[in-house]
Amino acid sequence: MGKEQKNEIGRVISGIKKGDRQSISRAITIAESAPEMFASLIKPLYNPKKEARVIGIVGPPGCGKSSLIAMIAPKLTAMGNKLGVIAIDASSPFTGGSFLGNRIRMQDSLSNNKIFMRSMASRGAKGGLAAAVMNAILVLSSAGYDYIIVEPVGSGQADVDILDIASTIVLVLAPGLGDEIQAAKAGLMEIGNIFVINKVDLPGADKAERDIRYFISTGPAEKRQQNIVKTSTVSREGIDELAQAIIEHEKSVDKNEFIKYRFYMETLRIATEIFSEHIDHLKKERPKWLETSLSEATDPYSAAEKIIKRIESDEKL
Amino acid sequence: MANGKNQKYYDKPIRILIAKPGIDGHDRGVYVLARAFRDAGMEVIYPGLLPTPESIIETAIDEDVDVIAISLLNGAHMAVFTKVMNLLKEKKANGIAVVGGGIIPDEDKSKLEKMGVTGNYGPGTSLNIIIEHIKKRAYGAREEKWGKSKKTK
Ligand code: B12
Ligand SMILES: Nc1nc2c(ncn2[C@@H]2O[C@H](COP(=O)(O)OP(=O)(O)OP(=O)(O)O)[C@@H](O)[C@H]2O)c(=O)[nH]1
Ligand SMILES: [Mg+2]
Numbered sequence: 001m002g003k004e005q006k007n008e009i010g011r012v013i014s015g016i017k018k019g020d021r022q023s024i025s026r027a028i029t030i031a032e033s034a035p036e037m038f039a040s041l042i043k044p045l046y047n048p049k050k051e052a053r054v055i056g057i058v059g060p061p062g063c064g065k066s067s068l069i070a071m072i073a074p075k076l077t078a079m080g081n082k083l084g085v086i087a088i089d090a091s092s093p094f095t096g097g098s099f100l101g102n103r104i105r106m107q108d109s110l111s112n113n114k115i116f117m118r119s120m121a122s123r124g125a126k127g128g129l130a131a132a133v134m135n136a137i138l139v140l141s142s143a144g145y146d147y148i149i150v151e152p153v154g155s156g157q158a159d160v161d162i163l164d165i166a167s168t169i170v171l172v173l174a175p176g177l178g179d180e181i182q183a184a185k186a187g188l189m190e191i192g193n194i195f196v197i198n199k200v201d202l203p204g205a206d207k208a209e210r211d212i213r214y215f216i217s218t219g220p221a222e223k224r225q226q227n228i229v230k231t232s233t234v235s236r237e238g239i240d241e242l243a244q245a246i247i248e249h250e251k252s253v254d255k256n257e258f259i260k261y262r263f264y265m266e267t268l269r270i271a272t273e274i275f276s277e278h279i280d281h282l283k284k285e286r287p288k289w290l291e292t293s294l295s296e297a298t299d300p301y302s303a304a305e306k307i308i309k310r311i312e313s314d315e316k317l
Numbered sequence: 318m319a320n321g322k323n324q325k326y327y328d329k330p331i332r333i334l335i336a337k338p339g340i341d342g343h344d345r346g347v348y349v350l351a352r353a354f355r356d357a358g359m360e361v362i363y364p365g366l367l368p369t370p371e372s373i374i375e376t377a378i379d380e381d382v383d384v385i386a387i388s389l390l391n392g393a394h395m396a397v398f399t400k401v402m403n404l405l406k407e408k409k410a411n412g413i414a415v416v417g418g419g420i421i422p423d424e425d426k427s428k429l430e431k432m433g434v435t436g437n438y439g440p441g442t443s444l445n446i447i448i449e450h451i452k453k454r455a456y457g458a459r460e461e462k463w464g465k466s467k468k469t470k
Binding site for chain 2: 004
């Protein structure tokens, strides 16, 4: 790290301690775009007691996730919680570009309530999230946020990475998404703690509800009693009920246990990242010692073991 | 940084906020731009119409964009762009460049440039010219945050 970067990191750390908004968002940029600097940023800030609760709002494209967040978010802040929102859209695999449009439905509500919101592009990550989401959660937690709502990329598939980070998962479905509901059954349906049928102002809501009830009745026994919340962001039906269901579910979660789990998953993620950075380095550099080990090796497994020992012993790669 | 250690950062997609003040309903142009920027590999934040200069700046800060692209066709550009630049200074927001466009008479362009609002492209400008300009400003904004990159040195 150069001097300018060190200075900037120092500024960001002291800014976050003071609650400065641009420092918080700059730290998320570092998580996203300069991850090699992130460790020195988060180490002095991290405090396990400050880990935020994370709510995942998942469901197929266009089912109304963003519209629902716009309505629920102010309810959570009105209860005295400091709340942030992170919403993810897919990056184009061809150009790397992305149209981050989740704000369209949330802008007024979040802006009027001064709620922090960050749009993120998936940048090639599979599983519905972006690689930097977890580190962004660490930043917001360190900055004193109590709740973080995460909206993954809209998907009907089993993009279940959200399980590693959210203690409450709200699965949103809507009438007219029949095929998506079919597809969702495979994976998404299992991970929901709260089921929502949104757009109940539209025809077809009853059918969607019957489909889901039927699906639940065939699922694991502990989920059969599960409540279904019916909402509409047009008529505002069911919004209070949904906010309440989220709070209730959070109460039922053993927060310490969940944070321990998240910490564990996070640690593994970081270790994987560091490890694969080392490997990437070797792919590019082909250092002399490796060439030598390879020529001495009797088989590729023994050679791989040498690499792992070298990484462990912290010798220069 | 001259050593290029942060080069990786310069190669990450440019983050750009498309700011269309709500007092102006001419929004066809910003859709054209949003698409062009995305296809040029940028991450385009489109929040819909933004009611006030305050909301433009707050959004740009939360999203930590490299560039705000602000579009006005209704003749209010001097007032609105000035307000945006003042707020940016007031909030001490560093590393965010402002690029303008829309219906902007030539005699206003130099005044806007002086305030730091560059580009100010109107109808018929080639999208390539616009994209190149945005890239230049975005790298400038990144230098303000992180020091010089290898490329621009
Ligand atoms: C279509 C149009 C409308 C449509 C808008 C539909 C819509 N949803 O967008 C309607 C009919 C609603 C409309 C209404 C009005 N309009 Co009108 N409209 C136009 C017209 C004919 C074309 C605009 C357009 O869509 N162009 C196509 C898009 C793709 O191009 P663009 O917007 O110019 O954007 C490009 C560039 O300018 C540039 N660009 C634009 N913004 C930015 C930002 C950045 C950062 C960058 C880098 C580049 C950039 O890149 C874009 C892509 O190439 C123009 C005349 C003209 N030739 O520009 C008048 C015009 C803009 N309208 C005008 C006026 C006065 C009005 C009205 C007030 C009344 C009226 N006379 O009809 C109302 C007000 C509307 C409102 N609420 O604000 C005047 C403005 C005069 C002025 N500024 O002094 C114009 C110039 C016509 C004229 N010569 O009098 N309008
Ligand atoms: N009729 C009706 N339309 C709704 C309701 N909620 C959302 N919509 C509309 O559904 C569309 C999609 O809403 P979003 O909130 O953007 O949905 P989303 O799930 O966040 O979409 P993606 O992020 O693209 O996956 C918009 O046009 C909304 O206006 C509702 O309760 N009733
Ligand atoms: Mg959305």
